[in-house]
Amino acid sequence: MSEQERFIDFNRPYMTGKELYYIAEAHFMGKLAGDGPFTKRCHAWLQKNLNCDRAFLTNSCTAALEMSALLLDISPGDEVILPSFTFVSTANAFVLRGAVPVFVDIRPDTLNLDEKYLPFALTERTKAIVPVHYAGVSCDMDPIMALAKERGIHVVEDAAQGIISTYKGKFLGTIGHLGTLSFHETKNVICGEGGALLVNEPGFVQNAEIFREKGTDRSRFFRGEVDKYSWQSIGSSFLPGELVAAFLWAQLEEADSIIGKRRKIWDYYHQILEPLEKSGLLRRPIIPDYCNHNAHMYYVLLDKRLDRDIVLAKLKSKGIQAVFHYVPLHSSPAGLKYGRCSGEMTVTDATSESLIRLPLWIGMTERDQDRAFDILKSL
Numbered sequence: 001m002s003e004q005e006r007f008i009d010f011n012r013p014y015m016t017g018k019e020l021y022y023i024a025e026a027h028f029m030g031k032l033a034g035d036g037p038f039t040k041r042c043h044a045w046l047q048k049n050l051n052c053d054r055a056f057l058t059n060s061c062t063a064a065l066e067m068s069a070l071l072l073d074i075s076p077g078d079e080v081i082l083p084s085f086t087f088v089s090t091a092n093a094f095v096l097r098g099a100v101p102v103f104v105d106i107r108p109d110t111l112n113l114d115e116k117y118l119p120f121a122l123t124e125r126t127k128a129i130v131p132v133h134y135a136g137v138s139c140d141m142d143p144i145m146a147l148a149k150e151r152g153i154h155v156v157e158d159a160a161q162g163i164i165s166t167y168k169g170k171f172l173g174t175i176g177h178l179g180t181l182s183f184h185e186t187k188n189v190i191c192g193e194g195g196a197l198l199v200n201e202p203g204f205v206q207n208a209e210i211f212r213e214k215g216t217d218r219s220r221f222f223r224g225e226v227d228k229y230s231w232q233s234i235g236s237s238f239l240p241g242e243l244v245a246a247f248l249w250a251q252l253e254e255a256d257s258i259i260g261k262r263r264k265i266w267d268y269y270h271q272i273l274e275p276l277e278k279s280g281l282l283r284r285p286i287i288p289d290y291c292n293h294n295a296h297m298y299y300v301l302l303d304k305r306l307d308r309d310i311v312l313a314k315l316k317s318k319g320i321q322a323v324f325h326y327v328p329l330h331s332s333p334a335g336l337k338y339g340r341c342s343g344e345m346t347v348t349d350a351t352s353e354s355l356i357r358l359p360l361w362i363g364m365t366e367r368d369q370d371r372a373f374d375i376l377k378s379l
């Protein structure tokens, strides 16, 4: 294959080049367990750059969502409102505590939870709303927060895809009472498997420390606030080791530049695909004025007359790996068993069937993107 005919993977993780250097530093320091110097640097970075009260590294966004369910004291029979068009962890973390996920449909523009359905989904059992910022594009948080306040319930933002994106100038994950980030290899800023819990309600900080450290007050012990640490409550091991934090540090240092590079690629797709939207072949992402996004993903919604699987196969046969996304939760086996729908899932179902994600990774060229365009144009 000549260079311009190379196979374009859907994703290739980007390395800044300093990851192994920092891992070696952790190795030489001989500090390998969690909450060492690199974890502290990552916490400080998140707190300063995202402007949040407290950040805690976790083993994944899934773990941060599980911590959220513990912090909200989710108990059997409680209800949690979330979109069906999301990753399984958004629901699973709460189902593990016995909650019933109540699915609402998504907005046709951003593909985020449609806030106008929330009043109909609320019951006296509702404990929390979990908005998901799909593709790093924010939900309309003001009405969600206002409703939560009025009803005395909590909001956990699933900002797995949303690092450094903003809603009306505020970073995603810092608007709800709790927010969660992912550093999974497929996200913008990565460490393999990793995540963070952002605590924006000071009342949750102490329990967050305890639940994350196996249900002990070890964090207070390390700060010299107690002379021994002991079992305080339920908890688990939600913290990553220092090798992971060292890797992540190399990425956080470069986070703004990573997002700048991704934005160039995203913007170029947006520009070249405009004529195909005009001709009715597909719909491009819609970014509301209230959002500044991090270019996590470039998706298109194919017109109804196109068969999505055939389009994906055609792209692949010409060397471009595009992929579909979420199988809706409400109609999956576990969703049927544990959850219920509030209202119709029309937009969720239609989106799930027509959405494709195009390759987007640092190192792609405009030529690679033009190849994807040429294939789509000829559909």
Ligand SMILES: *Cc1c(COP(=O)(O)O)cnc(C)c1O
Binding pocket: 059, 060, 061, 062, 063, 086, 087, 089, 090, 132, 158, 160, 161, 181, 182, 183, 184, 193, 194, 195
């Ligand atoms: C990636 C993702 C998760 C899970 O993140 P992990 O770090 O892999 O646990 C959860 N929710 C959404 C919306 C995601 O995109």
